[in-house]
Amino acid sequence: MTPAMVGSGESNKPENQYQKGVKHLVENGLHSVPKKYILPPSDRPGTNSEDSNVAKQNLELPIIDYSELLGPRRQQVLQSLANACEGYGFFQLINHGISDDVISSMRDMSGKFFDLPFEEREKYMTTDMSAPVRCGTSFSQTKDSVLCWRDFLKLLCHPLPDFLPHWPASPLDFRKDVATYAEKTRHLFLMLMEAIQESLGIIEGKETEGKDNILRELEDGSQMMVINFYPPCPQPDLTLGMPPHSDYGFLTLLLQDQVEGLQVHFQDQWLTVQPINNAFVVNVGDHLEIYSNGKYKSVLHRVMANSKKNRTSVASLHSLPFNCTVRPSPKLIDQHNPKRYADTNFDTFLAYVTTREPKRKDFLDSRKLTSVSVEEKEIK
Template sequence: MKEDKDARWFELECVPKEYIFPMEYRPQNLDSPVCDSIPVIDLAKSKAANGHNSQPVEEILKASQEFGFFQVINHGMAEKTVTDAINVLKEFFDMQAKNTTGTVPHTKGYIYTNSTDFAKDGVHLWRENLKHACHPLEECVRLWPDTPTRYQEVIAAYIIEIQKLSSRILEMICEGLGLKQGYFKDTSEVQLLSSNLYPPCPDPSLTLGILAHYDPSLLTILYQGGSTGLQVMKDGQWVNVGANPNAFVVNIGNQLEIISNRKLKSVKHRVVNNTHETRRSIATFVNPSPDCIIEPAKHLVNELEPSLYPASQYKDYVLRNKAFGDYTAAIQNALR
């Protein structure tokens, strides 16, 4: 067994048929991918005299309009907080790989799925996943995995810092859109964590780590370290998101596209697999509160730019769009 191969994903010379997607879903041109061009934004750029980070604000708004994705560096999160989080998640997945009983833990507080549990139209994704709620943090943390023993403490510290970062980014987006300061203050929380393990794959052209989809969140903040695999749809082509070990990837979710009256884009994205490397990622979803009314901000609606979306409680939006699985069609179905 080669180093960095997960024990659950034993040496395979070919992809089992239950992991082979129909031709229309398979990734194309893996040998000659489109060059990475997702903007990387430095949040530590000097502040203007009025105290605002004018240049990063402009860069975030432009990236959100053109790509729906950007990366942030010099974000202020301690390297140890990030390293501890990715390491404890590695420990968790390693423990599942050593589980020889064939059972998978299911609790009220979290869901772990291995490759045989998560499928699309009878085809399995090439990944393992751990998902759990994060809000309210003090209540949720007690229901998270208790092994590794430091899991709850480490991930809680990570979530607290992600909340700070997401609030900072949302404030900058408010400034760029001309919305009042604190527009999202009482209506956005890090509500969900989704951690993924994508082991090496004998033939990535046949498989997918995650199907193409849109996010139903306000914002999604992803740590992927130095691993590749995330791709974004841009002008009908898949664009690779560069692997910057010190960056967080941020993408605009469906709710923020609605609130911005489509000034910002929620775009389709997916994860492709790799022949030699294991990819590990931590996705955190910043969502509105369930009872929050989601609609275009009144400041952004006028006779020349009428509202493109109906008002809806966030919980109703989610219920309506559950039929879309990963919410691939959710943004189109929110249109009037």
Template sequence: MEVAGNQIRVQSLAQNGTAQVPPEYIQPPDCRPNVLPCPNTLASDKSIPLVDLSGSTSDVHRVLGQACQEWGAFHVTNHGVPIQLLDGMRKIGITFFEDCPMAEKLNYSYEPNSFASEGYGSRMLVSSNDTVLDWRDYFDHHTLPLSRRNPSHWPNFPPNYRDVVLEYSDHMEALAQRLLKLISESLRLPSSQIGEAVGDFYQNITISYYPPCPQPELTLGLQAHSDMGAITLLIQDDVSGLQVLKDNEWVNINPLSEAVVVILADQTEIITNGKYRSAVHRAITNSTNARLSVATFHDPAKTRTISPASKLISDSSPPRYRQVMYGDYVSSWYTKGPEGKRNIDGLLL
């Protein structure tokens, strides 16, 4: 069994032919992905909206605004990121997880006693010792601001790994900035409104690998949560597993190889005063196929204070959230864990 920092790698459990998942990976009954035809537990046949960024400005604002208001998650196409770069990012991820020797992967293990550390791991650390573990391994990269970016901390397997991550980081930053401008404009705000409220991005790129699971009905690859920051951009391979909660139904976000999934996060909900909502989402597992996704998180600095945009406040629309320093918000998440909920609800006035 491959262990580093008292962490057992999920990939090692799967490769060792574990017939039953260890108890620390078993979700409580009300959180399990029910595989039986039971109302409000099976994934719906709905699908998230698709926003074509090559459309007219008015069409983009309309479709994007509706997607942000009703879903908090949507696909974007014609986004300006080269398709070969999306494919390259998926390729280096799967090569690292499936072809790189475990001994070499363990050389990049993160520091087990610190939160949100860069490197190769399996457990997202929270203070509670009885937190149910996710059925996934991942590699987290600190990519922005440039003072955090140190490619020597990243794998060199395959040899172009670091170059691909660097190029991908820059394209994702540009796309996130473009989307925040469009989101601002869709609310009839100045295009720079949300971007200026967020400030310079703190960007992390997390490649998640979900090995086949012998008991997918008992586990989650990633427990239900909303993202803490401003906006998350995600790509998937061709294996389904990502789901978003809509009207008390779990809706599959089916893979589209040329699209990027956009997930609104909590700070954008605060800035828009709840006009647009962050999306609760999760990842389920399956018994036959490994799955890979790449999530790029764009967050404010820990010292940034976030509050509803003054232009969205009026007598008829009072502030819905108290202001919060982002670092305090993050500390709360790591102290309590998501527990399938949205921490943002604790800021409601």
């Protein structure tokens, strides 16, 4: 996205109390969940038929040790990475090389931003999805028939010189600390994508005609940071922090605090992901499912509300430049494995999500050229 595309700068101030966010509601005294946030009985966590067997145990995601990708066990780790992306769509990444200080500063800034007075946060509230900075609430506050228990700050991050001047100047050192974190996670994403290419059997060679240049495109790709804030909810069984959804990009690197909330849909159950301190929860996005021609799966996930603690997370979403087209890699298409997804781009995605209420994996499903197999349904 070029600077000319980052929006008109109109603030589109909140029209009602709900658009001011759940933190604003909580701060003004709230003892029950307003009707606007109450899900239909069939969609409430733990009450519908799909959720009736919500497991009490946590989901033990595959753990990938990034440091071992750089050593003699690389081939074994690549196989573990392939298994995780194919079988789970998620993994936890440890020993990733981003220092505890950088992570701690990012967590600190996330909390401090949402501790700012409402009038300060309101400066960045807009419904313009192309804005370089967007503070808002719910999932899609203009489209959701039922709002979800989340406030967010979304920041476009790459190229940093284009977007950094638009970022909040307060709290003190916000731009410096968050920019450092953005640069570190972007580098980590590129290294992971190189490993994922290798795990898919896609080998780039300088002399190969018609080679797959996805890594070069990703170097100039889009990055969006989403800082999520979930305040305590007085009736968490009636609502969700985020509804079931998949992410639209290639990979999302999620930094959780130590408060549980993220759940992954795995083997027909919603299972809670146990936070590992300073690890990243990495998940396959819709674009990587398309690019891998369905081999690697983007998987539904959601966020639970809780009645006792604030929960904060930071998601770094990565993909191609906004003006590029995502398509299955030609190296993964042959007569036995035909092309399974239509080419798509960010404009197509934006047009889709701005005209309807987001539901589950609707956008990705709209790009499929073949019916979903039984195996895919079991993984979703």
